Amino acid sequence: MxxxxxxxxxxxxxxxxxxxxxxxxxxxxxxxxYASILEDQPELGFxxxxxxxxxxxGKPRFHLERxxxxxxxxxxxxxxxxxxxxxxxxxxxxxxxxxxxxxxxxWLSDHLCWTGSGHVHLHDxxxxxxxxxxxxxxxxxxxxxxxxxxxxxxxxxxxxxxAFEGSEMSEWEFISEVVEAADVGLxxxxxxxxxSAFNHDLDAxxxxxxLPHQRVLQIxxxxxxHFGTHxxxxxxxxxxxxxxxxxxxxxxxxxxxxxxxxxxxxxxxxPAVLAEAQRLRGARA
Amino acid sequence: MSTSTGGGELExxxxxxxxxxxxxxxxxxxxxxxxxxxLGITPSGRLSARERVDIYRQQFWLRHADSLAEDFPATKTxxxxxxxxxxxxxxxxxxxxxxSLRELGFRLPDFLAALAPTEVPALARDMCRLECAYLExxxxxxxxxxxxxxxxxxxxxxxxxARLQLSGAVRLLELEQPVxxxxxxxxxxxxxxxxxxxxxxxxxxxxxxxxxxxxxWDREIAPExxxxxxxxxxxxxxxxxxxxxxxxxxxxxxxxxxxLGEWFATWTRLGWIxxxxxx
Numbered sequence: 001m002x003x004x005x006x007x008x009x010x011x012x013x014x015x016x017x018x019x020x021x022x023x024x025x026x027x028x029x030x031x032x033x034y035a036s037i038l039e040d041q042p043e044l045g046f047x048x049x050x051x052x053x054x055x056x057x058g059k060p061r062f063h064l065e066r067x068x069x070x071x072x073x074x075x076x077x078x079x080x081x082x083x084x085x086x087x088x089x090x091x092x093x094x095x096x097x098x099x100x101x102x103x104x105x106x107w108l109s110d111h112l113c114w115t116g117s118g119h120v121h122l123h124d125x126x127x128x129x130x131x132x133x134x135x136x137x138x139x140x141x142x143x144x145x146x147x148x149x150x151x152x153x154x155x156x157x158x159x160x161x162x163a164f165e166g167s168e169m170s171e172w173e174f175i176s177e178v179v180e181a182a183d184v185g186l187x188x189x190x191x192x193x194x195x196s197a198f199n200h201d202l203d204a205x206x207x208x209x210x211l212p213h214q215r216v217l218q219i220x221x222x223x224x225x226h227f228g229t230h231x232x233x234x235x236x237x238x239x240x241x242x243x244x245x246x247x248x249x250x251x252x253x254x255x256x257x258x259x260x261x262x263x264x265x266x267x268x269x270x271p272a273v274l275a276e277a278q279r280l281r282g283a284r285a
Numbered sequence: 286m287s288t289s290t291g292g293g294e295l296e297x298x299x300x301x302x303x304x305x306x307x308x309x310x311x312x313x314x315x316x317x318x319x320x321x322x323x324l325g326i327t328p329s330g331r332l333s334a335r336e337r338v339d340i341y342r343q344q345f346w347l348r349h350a351d352s353l354a355e356d357f358p359a360t361k362t363x364x365x366x367x368x369x370x371x372x373x374x375x376x377x378x379x380x381x382x383x384x385s386l387r388e389l390g391f392r393l394p395d396f397l398a399a400l401a402p403t404e405v406p407a408l409a410r411d412m413c414r415l416e417c418a419y420l421e422x423x424x425x426x427x428x429x430x431x432x433x434x435x436x437x438x439x440x441x442x443x444x445x446x447a448r449l450q451l452s453g454a455v456r457l458l459e460l461e462q463p464v465x466x467x468x469x470x471x472x473x474x475x476x477x478x479x480x481x482x483x484x485x486x487x488x489x490x491x492x493x494x495x496x497x498x499x500x501x502w503d504r505e506i507a508p509e510x511x512x513x514x515x516x517x518x519x520x521x522x523x524x525x526x527x528x529x530x531x532x533x534x535x536x537x538x539x540x541x542x543x544x545l546g547e548w549f550a551t552w553t554r555l556g557w558i559x560x561x562x563x564x
Contacts (some may be wrong), residue, residue, distance in 0.1 A: 057427030079384035116305040162337040
């Protein structure tokens, strides 16, 4: 597929219910940075909190609320498992909705994956067979979730280390069909595209260009660990150059979209994360 | 609520996901090529199907073992070389089933309690219970503590039937040894001295683990105060709780008479009591 042109042309094509503000560059809200954020009040567009970490009270909830008073806060889930055997858990969704109201989240997101079977939760984001039946199942659930939450809802493309011979479409076709059929947003993770492209011998640019850019509500950028035979999505920083290049192309295709830096392994002091966020700001310009 | 479509084909997909779940949480890599073939996992240009599944399996064990080590550092230190095997057996007996990793080890105290004392010494069992209480209290739902002015006007007869509700961020622990001090020593790298002191003079303790002003604390209390708190935790009305606690030993009643007011004031100040219900 030839590259589509004209940065931002897709913003005008975005469905009205998925119109969200461009918050600029943000970083993931992580425990080691709580105090520095409140003390230093760094210049940042937004924070993204892992929803499940803030369902309780105490120190996590205290800091979430204080930081959400000063910055836009988006919520990102890791346990929905929307493609798994079980239907979405309404109690979980109610708690998520309450949390979103508390921090005035402009949108919510989780992953296009499954996370376990039966009562087992693997705490991983696993790939699905890419078939029309799976598309239909996930799309129906995603649509219901977005209606229930009464906020724009986005699904993130995950990185993966295995694939199924029963898949009947490419991963970008699978993602596109799900979000189009569900009429939900896409959280575009460019590092996950890079990782999966290497692991499955795909063309990362073709993957990126094949996605529905008008539905991209947010972009994730992160680092990874290369093992020679495969790449693991470790979220270790700083962002490798090929991922940064992919990000530049993503921005060219989507226009200005809120972009989040994820740094989850060997998390450095806040200034180092902010310096990396500054690199993204430069790449986005 | 059901949003499923495509019955038979989705059942097949779910069967594949269930089999894959079993392979991923297996302690050892699968040697069954037939099972892999049935799942329809494809090889990549560099890895076989078995190696690709094994990436997830290894990640599963690393992630959950790391999580338990982070949540139970003192228990891990006390179990020393036995820790990896205990973790493997625990995760096999109790596969992760909750959304949050924070709850992964909530069944570890009971699991250790069921193992032979030769495998898990009493010190490690007590430490595990303490560390689990710390985890539970850390982000228990927020509750406003009792405002003393709310109960100032209660008549004496109202107190008799009052039920004192303990905060959800309070745990009561009856331990064979004062492991909270050992935990602090371990955190400060002074474990060997503290362990020697414990071995020389073991003693049972009654401990309250609680959250106050975002911090998690522990406080040793008198057995009589502990007995009373335990009754209150079970929802026993105050007068009955006092009577039951007083009946536990001849020394209890005078202690309760002498200290009840002081205990109540302390418990209120520390946020252990969230409200007083009058029927």
